[in-house]
Amino acid sequence: MSWIIGVDVGGTFTDFCARNNNSGETLIHKRPSTPNDPAIAILNGLDEIKLKFYQSKKLQISRLAHGTTVATNALLQRKGGKLALVTTKGFRDLLEIGRQVRPSVYDLQVDSPQPLVDRRNRIEVNERIDFTGKIIKPINKNELVLLEKNIKKLKNIDGIAICLLFSFLNSSHEILIKEKLSKSFPNLPISISSEVQPEFREYERFSTTAINAYLQPEVGMYMKNLKHGIHKINPNIEVNIFQSSGGLTTITRASNFPVRMALSGPAAGVVGASETTVKTKFRDLITLDMGGTSTDVCLIQNGKAELSNLRDISGFRIRLPMIDINTVGAGGGSIAYIENDGLLKVGPISAGAVPGPACYNLGGVQPTVSDANLILGRLPENLVGGRMKLNKQKAINSVKQISKKLKISIEQAALGIIGIVNSNMTRAIRAVSVERGHDPRLFSLMPFGGAGGLHAVDIARELSIKNIIVPRSPGILCAEGLLLSNLQETFVKTCRTSLEGNFRDIEASIKELKNRAQKWFLNEGQNVGKKSLLLFIEMRYVGQNYELSISLGDIIKKYKMPPKRNLKNLFFNNHKKSYGHFDPQAEIEIVNIRLQAISELKSKKPKIKMFKNKPKPISIEDVWFNSKKSHKTNVFKRSDLPPGFKFKDTAIIVQEDATTLIPTDCELYVDDQLNLVIRTN
C-alpha cells in the first residue's frame, strides 16, 4: 500500500490530505503550523496521521507534494538574505526607482518598501548590449577583477544577483560574470536574470531576480531540512514543491528558484477546486477562499484557471506566470468600526490570528465578522473537532460598541456587519471578473477555507449567481489540490518578430525550447505518466505595452506552426475578449515564445463511500436571517448527509474544518461526489 500526501503549510494551520494510491482511501488532518521551522509541523503531522488512522502501523509513503508560504513569508517579513547586485553601468538605481509610482495617491506618509539590495551593494559593470543583442561594450578582464574586489569589500553577503540590460537577448555577459564570481565565492548562491526570468522589461526582470536571490538562503535552508527529515522516514519518498504557476517541481529546482513559490499555497486550492467539479456541469467557477484576514478569488473557466504574468507581493514586483488569484481585504477577522461620516465600515484592517476576533477569547475586543456570525447563530459556539470553543458573550460585548452608537439592536448590528462585508466582497469580485472580460452571472461560486460557506449564498445572490458548490472538505482543498497536481516547468524566450516578417528566429526558438524541455523530461520528469508540451505565443499590436498569450496547444507529438492567417485570427479573438475590439489592419508582433512542459503524476481518484442515511439534525438553533426574528434552523453534521440528499429549509452544515450556511429560499442537494450543491431562488 503506498500513500501520496498533500501538505499545505499556512500561517496558522498545516493541512494534510493523504490518499492511498491503490484503494483511493483518503485521510485528512489539520494541525497548528510551526512558523519558526515549518518542517516540524509536517514531520509531526505525518506521525499524527499514522497514530490517528493506523494505530502507528507503518504508513508506506511514496510521494509528498508540498505547498508552502515559506517564500511569501520571508518576503513579507523581510527575512531574506543580504545581497550584492551586479548591473550595467548607469543603472544601479533602477531597482530602487522601479516604475517611479507611489502606492497611495493621497497618503503622503506611505512609500513603496525599501529595495531588497542596499545601494552600496549594487555594483555597476562597464558593459553594454544593445536592443538587437549585439555587444557594444565588451567586459574587459580588469573590469571583472575590479568587480570581484568590490564584492569582497562588502560584508556578510548571503547571495548575489546579476542583472544586466538586454540579457534576455544575449546572456553571455551575465554568464561570464557568474562564472567568475562562482569561482571567487563558491559558497554564495548566484541568481542571474537570464535564467530566472529571461524576458523583456528590465525592472520586472531585475526585481524578480533580486527577489529570487533574496529568498535563496532562507528557502534553500528550509528545503534542505525538509528533505533531510522526510528522507529519514524513507529515502525513497519523492518530494515535490508546488509553484505559483500551478504545477509541482523538484526540491532542487525549488531551492534554486524560490521566487516561483511566491503563491505556492493558494494556487493549489485552485487545482483542488477545478478537480472537485470534474464530473459535474459546473466547470466555470469563481472560487472564494475566505480566511481570517483576506479572501482569495480566482476565476476558473472550463476547469482551467487563467495565468497572470505580473504581480506585486507586499510591494515587490514579480514577473512570472502565476495562477491569477486576487486578494480581497475581507475575512472572518475583518474589524467593523464607525467611520468619521457616522457610517459602519468593515475591514480592511483585521484582528488577524492574534488577538483574533473577540469571540476567540484571546484578548481581542473589537467586533469582527466572526463575532457577527456567532451572534446571529450562524457559527456554532463549539467548533466540531473541539479545537476551540467560541465565547458568545465576548462577541456580544464587542458588537455592542456598534449597536449602541447606531442605536440599533445587537442583531441588526451583526446583520449590518455581514451585509457590508458581503457587499465589499461582491464589489471586488465584480471588478475582478469584468476586468478579465467575464460576466460573473455565468459562473458558479465555490466557497472554501473555513468561512467561505457562511457568506457564499449571500454573495452569489448579489452577483446573480445561481449555483454554489461546496467541496467535500473545504478546509483542506489546497492540500487535496496538491495531491492531484502534476510536475510542470515553463521555458520562455523573447524573440521579437513582426507577424509579417520571417519566422526563422521563431522556429529556431521553439526548437531550442523543445530541446530544453526534452532534457527536463529526462532529468526531472521521472514519472511514467503522460507528457505534454503546451506552446504559447505572446503577441501584441506594435506599440502596445502588454502582450496577449495565444495558446497553440500540445506539440509533444508533432509540431507545425499554424499559417499566419490563423495566428492573426487567434490574436483577434483574444484581443476582442480581453479588450472588446480588434483592428484587422494594425501591425502585430510576436514578443515571447513560452513552452509549458507537463509530466503527469500518478494519483488515484478518491473513493467515495456510498451510503444511505436519513440524516437527523444534531441540534436546532435560533439563527437570524433578518432583524425581526430568529428562525429555527436545523444543524446537520456534514458526514451524515448522504449522496442524493435534498433539503429545502434553512440549515447549518458543520464539519471539522468549515461551516456552511443555507439561508432562506434556497435548495440544497448533495451530489454523488458528496459536494453540496446549493441553488438560489
Added chain:
Amino acid sequence: MNNKIDLISLEITWNSLKSIADESYITLMKSAFSTNIKERHDHSTAITNSDGKLIAQAENALPAHLASMGGLIQHVLDEYKDNLNDGDIFIANDPHVAGGTHLPDINMAMPVFNKGTLLGFVANIVHHADVGGAAVGSMSGGLNEIYKEGLRIPLVRLYSKGKIVKDIQRLLLLNMRLPDERKGDLNAQISACRLGVKRIQELLSKHEASYLNTAFEEILKRSKLRMQKAISKLPDGNYTFTDYMDDDGLNTKNIKISVDIKKKGKKILFDFSKTDGQVDGNFNLTFNATQSSVCYSLKALLDPELPNNSGIFDAIDIKIPTGSLLNCVAPASVALRLNTCQRVVDVVLGAFISVLPEKVTGAANGANTSAVFAGTNPNNGKRYVYLETLGGGMGARFTKDGKDGVQVHLTNTSNLPVEAIEMEYPLRVEEYSFVENSGGAGKYRGGLGIRRIIRPIAHKCEFSGVGERFKHSPWGVFGGQPGKPGKFYLKHKNGKITNLSSKSSSIYTNENDAIVMETPGAGGYGNPKKRSKNNILKDKISGKFSNSFLKKYY
C-alpha cells in the same frame, strides 16, 4: 439615527454606487484603444445626482479629474435642463465654456431617468493622446492662446435620444490627428456611459428613486460633515504662503502663487487674490483645476481616506479673482496646467506648516517634468514621437526622509522601460539614476531627483522639455534645507556642456550630444543638526550624498 434611511442600507447602497463607477472605469479601460488609457490609466468615471453633484467616483479615478466631471454637468443643466432625453450623451472639453481643465481631457455625460424624471448622470473623462492643434499630442509648450492648443469642443450632444449625431462626430474626428484611435477611445467612453446607466437602472429595480435620492443627499451630507469635522480640529486663524513658478516659457518670469487661508470653526476659505494674473504661456488653471488641487491637498493633509464627492467641495470655500493664473478666462492657454496644479499643492501645504507640523512635508519636486523626443527612425524610415514624464524628489516628512525619484501629488504615471525605449526608438538610455546631493538636508532629508541621459543614435533628433523648479528650489520646512533645482543640458562628445532652459522646444541633437535631464529633488524637514548619526551614515554609505555635502550640512 436618520429616520428616512437606515445607515446600514446606506453604506451598502453607497458601495453599489462605487461598484458601478468602478465597473464603468474598467469597461472604459478595457475597450479603449490608446495606451494612455489602457496602461497609464489616464481616465476617471463618476456618478452624479440630478443637480450635477458628484456622488461616487471610481476607486482609481484621478485627483486632477475630480472637479471637471461635475463642472461639465453644471453646464448641461444650465444649457439643456428642459431639453434632456433618455439616450442623450453630451460631450465637451473646453476649459472656458464647458467645465474642462485642458483640451486633451474629453468629458462625457449621460442622464439617467426614472419613469421620465431625471435621477442623475453618469460621467467620465479621458485624456486623449491628441486633439489637434499646433503640435502632436496637443500638449506643446509656448502656445499663447487656447486656439493653438487643439480643437475646442463646447457642450454638444454626441448622441441624441440614443442616435449618434454624425455631423458632430465627423467634425471632431477630422480635427484630430489619429482619428481611428480617437474614435475607438470615444466609443469606449460611450460604452462606459451606457453601462453606468444600465447598472443604475438595475439598482432602480431594487430601490425606489426616492430612496436613491435620499441616499445621494445623505452621502453628500456625510462626506461634507466628515470634511468639516476634520477642518474643525484645525486651530482658528489666518495662514498664508507664497511661492513662485520659474516662468511660463514665453515672457513671464517668477510667477507668484499666493494663498491666504481663513479658518474659523468648521469653515475654511482659500483666498488666492494675491496670486498673479493669467500668463501668455500655457500654464493657466481654470477654477475647476484649482479646486481639484486644493481638495487633493486638504484630503492628503487631513483625511486621505475621505471619499471623493461634491460633499468635499461644499465644505471648502475658494476665492480667486477672474483673470487670475488660477481662474483664467478665454483665450488663456492651459495645456501644461499640471505643473501649476503641483505648485498650488505646495503652496497649500506650505500654508499649513505651523498648523499641521506632523502632516506637512518639505516641498516636493513641484513639477510634471516632461520630455518629447521626435525624429525619423533610421532603421525603418518612420517618424517617431516619444513622450515621457519623469518623477523627482518627494518632500521630507515628520518622521522620515522624502522618497527618492517618484511621482508626487497629482500625478502618478509610470515610466517606460529602458529596454522598451531602445527597441521602439533610435535612442540609447545611458543612465537612469538618482541625482546625488539633490535632496535638501534636514533632520529628515528631501528625496532625490532623477537623472536620465539619452543619446540619439544615427539620426537628428528633436528634443522638447518642460520643467519647473529649475530656479525656485523646492523649499524645506522647520529648518530643513531646500532641494536642488532641476536642469536640462546637452553633454557634448568633447565633455563640454550646454545648458538648456526649463521650457525647451525644438532643440536638435545627434549622436554627438547626449541630452541630460535632471529633475528637482525635494526639501528637507527639521534642522540638519538634529539628523541622527545613523541616517547620516546611511547617506554616506549609500553614496546618495557626497562627503563635502555631508560635511557642509551636518
